[in-house]
Amino acid sequence: MSIEEYNSKQDPYAVLRLPEFRLYIVARLCLTLALQIQAVIVGWQIYDLTQDPLALGLIGLTEAIPSIVVALYAGHVADSTSRKKIIISCVGLLLVCSAGLLFYSLNLKNSMAQLGTLPIYSVIFLSGIARGFMGPATFSFMPQLLPDKxxxxxxxxxxSTTWQGASVAGPAIGGLLYGFFGVQTAYTADVGLTILAFIFYNLISAKPLPENTERLPIKESLLSGLRFVFNNQIILSAISLDLFAVLFGGAVALLPIFASEILHTGPQGLGFLRAAPAVGSVAMAAYLTHYPMKVDAGKKMLFCVAGFGICMILFGLSTSFYFSVLLLGLSGMFDSISVIIRSTLMQTLTPEHMKGRVSSVNNIFVGSSNEIGSFESGFVAKLLGVVPSVVFGGCMTLLVVGITAYKADKLRKLHL
Structure with missing residues (x-):
């Protein structure tokens, strides 16, 4: 075993000693903070303006549709074009989106009277395109910063720890800035952090594309990622499990309603509710960084997704702010295990020259499930009410876990 292999297995901080990976992590931190701040502001702003739960769900749908539409092509581009160029272009577009939201909010009353909420949804649509291309590019770019598998x-x-840590701070910062200093200050922070992410990504050197003996027509290239995933039971079952758990079990889109009407708190409380799942996630991710999960990883993943569903059911029934925050924190801990196992499987089992295309399939199934799940939550809440919507979603998550455990025997027996 080489020194590098030994260090990567024994030293939990080994990867942070790589200068370009540190730049990648800092850029990811800044961009995730910006996106989380923006999500809190837009969610609270839309509900404050419309008082309609369906309007909250439409935020997720508006972002998910363009992301799904471009996903397969984005994967093809990530496997055939400089991944750094794609990342820089996407962050640049996200910066334009953030600046657009700030500009629209400078004279909000007059803007609303003339244009309503359409400009906000339009910006979210554009950001969905950017995130659709950026997902496969960042997924396939990160391994190029590492010595080996x-x-x-x-x-x-x-x-994952960085993303979750930013997800802890982002919602809290967004809620506090919005609540104490107003929407313009909050959007200014969003713009500033996106600029920093743009700078740090630029400091990473471009990497050559992995060698590829395939020379496929574009149609075959687009479909090859789908074929790879559907022919691999472990990846397919892990992706499907996360897809349906997040699709039915998530309640993030409805948090402004819980904060306002059920738990009786303001935007500051909403920030803490949004941050609670990430607090649990970052704690679990930090633990798994030091103690990687290897034995019975598949069974643990199934149990944790079931735990996530139970937390959502209890959260829907809770009327205590502190108990709700605790439940959301526990749900984040369970979710973190699933995310790390799935991401590790995809990085390990996918050939280098196909990472972009396989990641694009993952984005269709999982990456957009948060946004589609937001729409599902808003739609069901409109039909059944807010609390029944969340309880129903948690029950559906438990049903999906049961079906997956029965059908996917390879996932059940999985060890890392």
Whole structure:
């Protein structure tokens, strides 16, 4: 075993000693903070303006549709074009979107009277396109910053920890800035952090594309990622499990309603509710960074997704702010395990020259399930009410876990 292999397996901080990976992590931190701040502001702003739960669900749908539409092509582009160029272009577009939201909010009353909420949804639509291309590019770019595959688990754990850590701070910062200093200040922070992410991504050197003996027509290239995923039971079952759990079990889109009408708190409380799942996630991700999960990973993943569903059911029934925050924190801990296992599997089992296309399939199934789940939550809440919507989603999550455990025997027996 080489020194590098030994260090990557034994030292939980090994990957952070790589200068370009540190730049990647800092850029990811800044961009995730910006997106989380923006999500809190837009959610509270839309509900404040419309008082309609369906309007909250439409935010997710508006972002998910363009992301899904471009997904397969985005994967093809990530496997055939400089991944750094794609990332820089996407962050640039996200910066334009953030600046657009700030500009629209400078004279909100007059803007609303003339244009309503359409400009906000239009900006979210554009950001969905950017995130659709950026997902496959960042997924396939990160392994190029590592010496070899022995570093994958360590890198995925730190990448997840960074994302979750930003997801802890982002909603809280967004809620506090919105509540104490107003919407313009909050959007200014969003713009500033996106600029920093743009700078740090630029500091990473471009990497050559992996060698590829395939020379497929574009149609075949677009479909090859789908074929790879559907022919691999472990990846397919892990993706499907996360898809339906997030699709039915998530309640993030409805948090402004819970904060306002059920738990009786303001935008500051909403920030803490939004941050609670990420607090649990970052704690679990940090633990898994030091103690990687290897034995019975598949069974643990199934149990954790079931735990996530139970937390959502209890959250829907809770009328205590503190108990609700605790339940959301626990749901984040369960979700973090699932995310790290799935990401590690995809990085390890996918050939280098196909990572963009396989990641694009993952984005269709999982990456957009948060946004589509937001629409599902808003739609069901409109029909059944807010509390029944969340309880129903948690029950459906438990049903999906049961079906997956019965059908996917390879996932049940999985060890990392």
């Amino acid at each position: 022995t570093w994958y688990i360590n890198a995925v754990s730190w990448s």
